[in-house]
Amino acid sequence: MSDPIWFTPPPRPSRPPEAPKKAEPKQVDIIIDGRPMQVPEAWTILEACRSIGVDTPTLCYLENLTPVNVCRICVVEIKGARTLAPACSRKVEPGMDIRTDSERVRLSRKMVLEFLGSSVDLSTAPQAQSYMNRYDAHPERYGPPAASTVAGERDAREPGHHHTPDGSHAATVHQPVKVDNDLYVRDYAKCILCYKCVEACGSDAQNTFAIAVAGRGFDARISTEANVPLPDSACVYCGNCIGVCPTGALMFKSEHEMREAGTWDESKQHKTDTICPYCGVGCTLTLHTQDNRIVKVTSPMDASVTHGHLCIKGRFGFEFAQNTAEPKD
């Protein structure tokens, strides 16, 4: 009698099985500033530039949003193309010969910065300021900036005919700041219309659709429906629009008030990463503290859970940590 045949299972794997290998991304040959290189075909020109340390300025681009290519500051020259191309959204193509610092590129970048600098208040946009220095932009070339309009005037403008300017002032978007809730302010005198807040409020992050671009041309603006105050709109106060705003047009009310009072001092601020205490999702919070008080909350763009986006609790619900008032009985 022979031994019974026992089925022996294979030994337990010591680690989980590996995922099947992804196909190698197809590489394309391109040239950036005379440097031949190979990059994956799904890349944009911006990604290719950044991979070799070519610093390309961007204002309306953000890693966690769909590129809208409206600010046009990232334009590059492609050999043989009639116009410049936006690096942030244009995909690489085989044989592209790209110049990122030609005279045409520098002129367009300078002019975009002058156009913005002469029409928008960039005082809380350090990034834009540094670009202005780099490209030698002189917004004062267009004359003294026009004074602020009264509240609501710009919001009521209809598309079409406008009054012919006399050229004595450079038209601006200056207007009073909108303070209509306790959490954040909207200072559209600082808005460069980069569309980021609309994207973050819409399908790129929050899917709330409380704001959209309204109006046309120079009178285009970010608006709620019929320009109602935020509390009457669909806004859920997630603050993701603040998180993506590149110019400080959207700002924590706490920051806005401290800036008004002259007490905002970033050199005295600390950033501390922690995990949001509210629910089980585990969002990374970056607490900005000054004089041991939380003054602002953000989330790192590369945090795998949030990609930089938060909800109202994580973003604004921090007062309990520093409310020293005696509890009432």
Next chain:
Amino acid sequence: MDIRFHELEADAAERDAVDSVLGPPVSAWAGGIRDIETEGHSATFGGHAARSQRDLLLPVLHAVQGRFGWLPPGALNYISRRLTVPPAEVFGVATFYHLFSLTPSPPGVIHVCDDIACRIKGAERLCSELEGISVPQFTWKRSPCLGLCERAPAVMVSQAGENPRLFSHGPVVATSEIVAAANSTNGKPEGLESLRRSVPQAGQEGLRLIRRIGRVQPDNLNAYQADGGYAALKKALEMGPEGVIREVLASNLVGRGGAAFPTGRKWEAVAKAAARPHYVVCNADESEPGTFKDRLLMEGDPFGVIEGITIAAYATASERGYFYVRGEYPLAAQRIGAAIEEARAAGLLGENIFGSGFAFDIELRRGAGAYICGEETALFNSIEGKRGEPRNKPPFPVHVGLFGKPTVINNVETLANIPLIIAEGGAAYAGVGTSGSSGPKLFCVSGHIVRPGLYEIPFGRTLRELIDMAGGVPGGKGIRAILLGGAAGMFIGPDKLDVPLTFEGTRAIGATLGSGVVMIFDETVDLADILTRVAAFFRDESCGQCVPCRVGTVRQEELLSRLRSGRTIGSRADELALLKEIGQAMRDASICGLGQTASNAIESAFSNLNPIPGGKNGA
């Protein structure tokens, strides 16, 4: 999508205006009353089904504007519910178009064209007269070019109500005419007579594109067919799609909207595109100042254009077409709409055309006052119910077009050429004109000219010949300047009168044919005033999306004002250098053709004509 709506509710009349386009709401999802008995807990008509109707946003806004003369907030809220579009986005779309009003206004509006062609024919005088009088129930507004340049100065009158009225009128001799027209109960009938006034060649031998205009009844399919109409479609169906594309390629036809892209190559790319469905779009959003050729083609020979678009659909395997007519062309929209219905009734649109198994139908869409929607990708967004903002290219429409699908988009005049090409053969068609520019071409002649109107000549004739055909400058005055190609084109001087009117000929002198505008200015014209209006036009019509165009057009206009007033910043030479830099940035860095060409006419005037003479150095 979880959308929060206003509490402002539409009243019965507002709901009725919206429902006149969308039909009554079938479920609570779409603004109706929730009936738990029939609907249960699942939505019978919600989510995707409701959202897929977003392309009806513009037609619905038109219906409400037409009924009330403005867009009441309650109606906008109801539209949001019906189409499941967030209220903020509906507001964003409604505020994009200048024929919509968001504030209560009188039911009647007189839109007075004060653009260049009307300007030199006394539009400013009309405006100042209107300033002084009041017409009950009416207000007036300045308007960019209404495309009635051969009948300048012109107005368009809109009157809201149960049966909204919209009609154009020109030339206006006195304001009393406008008042009388506004108060008349029925608009002036526009028959063959008025077409013949606008097309001085009407009825002449040897015409091709405009041979029917002013001769054959435009609103009668039988008359069209008796004149040889629909023979080309029949022939095309026998040739097969590849055969049609082969002929169009052989004809060397290029687009007549201004960009001059080879039509056959566009069709070929869409025919080969794997994604389905394919769309074909007729771009009838002709808004280039000085251009009126597409309007007269649609008013005078609507079936010719429809036959052209049908052949385009057959060649590119498209089942659905869109006809996007600009909002300021009421008669053209009405004629095209009626022609589509008549063709459908006769089996020339719809299922199984000519018994060939080929199915195709067309939807008519009306713009609402936005030059930018003539840009092809902006036009797609406008049809889709979004703001008319151009998309970045690539991807091109032949790959990713309307609703993200491969799309052929052609200008009206381009499509009107198609039946000719099919009928006479691509090679024969290519024999007309020059080797670089084939076929007949329409020119819109206006300004200081004895017989303004639409002219057809084969490519290759000179500008001088065309001006002579139109009777020359009245009063024997000299020519100061000619605007070629519209506001996005170039000013040239009288020294260039012998330029051949071809793509290559105009390119050789640094100009462009553009959309076929030839606007003549005699020596009395205030060119600085004309340039200021061109600058104002681009500022008004910029969509505002990209920085170079949004701010550049404003800075350009301000700079012109400084030059005119003499209060320059720095020297005059500094200002002229800055003007060039602004132009360069707009040309290089703008998203679309509007920004890229917004400085063309102004810069060309400065390099050719010294429009604003300076101090001792001149320009």
